[in-house]
Amino acid sequence: GNQWGYGKDDGPSAWNKNYPVADGDRQSPIDILPHQARHDPNLGPIVLNYDRCTSINIANNGHSVVVEFEDSDDRSVIQGGPLDNPYRLKQFHFHWGGKGCHGSEHTVEGNGYASELHLVHWNAVKFKTFGEAASTPDGLAVLGIFLETGDEHRWLHMITDALYTVKFKGSVTDFKGFNPKCLLPSSLHYWTYLGSLTTPPLHESVIWIVVKEPMIVSEKQLGKFRTLVFTGEEEDERTRMENNFRPPQLLKGRTVRSSN
Numbered sequence: 296g297n298q299w300g301y302g303k304d305d306g307p308s309a310w311n312k313n314y315p316v317a318d319g320d321r322q323s324p325i326d327i328l329p330h331q332a333r334h335d336p337n338l339g340p341i342v343l344n345y346d347r348c349t350s351i352n353i354a355n356n357g358h359s360v361v362v363e364f365e366d367s368d369d370r371s372v373i374q375g376g377p378l379d380n381p382y383r384l385k386q387f388h389f390h391w392g393g394k395g396c397h398g399s400e401h402t403v404e405g406n407g408y409a410s411e412l413h414l415v416h417w418n419a420v421k422f423k424t425f426g427e428a429a430s431t432p433d434g435l436a437v438l439g440i441f442l443e444t445g446d447e448h449r450w451l452h453m454i455t456d457a458l459y460t461v462k463f464k465g466s467v468t469d470f471k472g473f474n475p476k477c478l479l480p481s482s483l484h485y486w487t488y489l490g491s492l493t494t495p496p497l498h499e500s501v502i503w504i505v506v507k508e509p510m511i512v513s514e515k516q517l518g519k520f521r522t523l524v525f526t527g528e529e530e531d532e533r534t535r536m537e538n539n540f541r542p543p544q545l546l547k548g549r550t551v552r553s554s555n
């Protein structure tokens with residue numbers, strides 16, 4: 296099948312073999328150069344209505360740890376900013392590095408962060424299903440939040456305390472009542488640009504909204520993500536899940552706008 300990963304032979308430099316769009320004109324992530332971003336006064340604030348969000352489960356999909364949400368109605372949406380419609384929250388997941396090295400996907404002036412949280416939303420006004428939205432330009436809106444190491448994050452333990460239940464690829468456990476609003480930094484000032492999924496199939500369907508202010512988490516909390524493994528419980532090898540990030544891709548003439 297189309298198995299891909301983050302190793303030497305199946306990693307980002309090999310993805311274009313099975314997914315030629317990897318060499319496309321609007322690939323993600325990118326290196327963000329704040330001084331070259333165009334400040335757009337028409338870019339309003341991002342508005343998150345997550346108060347009635349319904350988390351369902353937490354899973355290890357062999358590439359990351361993902362928390363899925365009920366998305367059969369508009370109970371949790373993102374709107375405003377560059378978005379013309381409300382986009383429904385579908386899932387969130389993380390990308391991270393190895394001990395002490397960088398693991399974010401987007402970089403800022405060449406500097407990576409320890410990790411990056413992606414909150415994935417889809418345009419249910421224009422599309423019937425997530426899959427349809429994910430394969431059509433601007434069907435998705437992903438909110439990216441950098442994680443920087445420092446003091447312990449007061450709410451991230453709700454995620455890290457559950458990671459031992461999804462150590463192996465293919466494990467899924469109940470994860471109800473979690474509202475990701477508790478993870479967000481105080482300011483939602485952002486950069487925005489048109490890009491893609493950062494994992495295969497790399498569809499060029501994403502309106503990216505990258506928040507400028509990182510959330511602060513402790514090295515201990517981040518270390519718990521590295522107790523996950525890419526491999527299934529039945530497999531012999533136990534390959535530690537880390538460095539599950541795609542490096543920055545060419546801008547190819549795109550404009551990055553700044554909310555302010």
Ligand SMILES: NS(=O)(=O)c1c(F)cccc1F
Nearest residue numbers: 413415435437491492493494
């Ligand atoms: N990394 S990402 O946020 O681009 C992403 C998506 F948007 C959707 C599915 C998987 C995935 F990894």
Ligand SMILES: [Zn+2]
Nearest residue numbers: 388390413493
């Ligand atoms: Zn992601």
